[in-house]
Amino acid sequence: MGSNQLYKGSLATIILKLLGEQGRMYGYQITQEVKAISEGEFVITEGALYPMLHKLEAQGLLSVETEMAGNRMRKYYSITPNGKKEVVNRMAELEDFIRHMQSLLNPKIDLA
């Protein structure tokens, strides 16, 4: 991801959540969508993206359909039932993470 070390570990969560909401997407589309939503801050490199998509597929969290758009190959990924369960866990972890980081790092600003 960008110049920010903090992004490490969040790629799978981002992909799963996005596919859980947007329906099926292909790899390149994911990079563009994430970049747009994050105002150019989350730049997913191919070297990170494709191995992660393959891994999530191997874990049964995503499924794939290969299609041709003209002469161009696209591999559309969709979230599986197991993937949907995983998203719930991941989101809970994200909320915990954010909450704990804020209490650790912003002791003065306390969220109710």
Add this chain to the structure above:
Amino acid sequence: MGSNQLYKGSLATIILKLLGEQGRMYGYQITQEVKAISEGEFVITEGALYPMLHKLEAQGLLSVETEMAGNRMRKYYSITPNGKKEVVNRMAELEDFIRHMQSLLNPKIDLA
């Protein structure tokens, strides 16, 4: 850190911010403090902690003083002027990260 992948990449930020606020601390103390503040969620392993402390010292962001508490050695770490500057950057990055993660992953709940 714990079972949560998201913690990856945040260790240096946690250490720097904590030392920036609490003054000097020794390694073991940092692990206990972080664990307490995060309600048991942030468990820093020794294999991650000590190499990171050495690295931050090598980068000139922390300084060390070795002292004896009875017969036990303690290495107290303090933040340097350069470390203080780095904390400012890290906190800005953390805020960006949290903001973008929220807009990406919680599109319905929009923070003002």
Add this chain to the structure above:
DNA sequence: TCCATTGCATAAGAATATTATGTATGTTTG
């Protein structure tokens, strides 16, 4: 025609973590 973009993929290397050890002292508990 050349360069940027779209679209996939992998390999080499760096960074950061876990797990497993090792050394040593102090404290608590059966």
Add this chain to the structure above:
DNA sequence: CAAACATACATAATATTCTTATGCAATGGA
């Protein structure tokens, strides 16, 4: 009093996840 647990440092082997570099191939614009 012995065993277990806590304190306190450290490193090595391994795993994970990332960046950077490279490769192939089609498309589209200057």
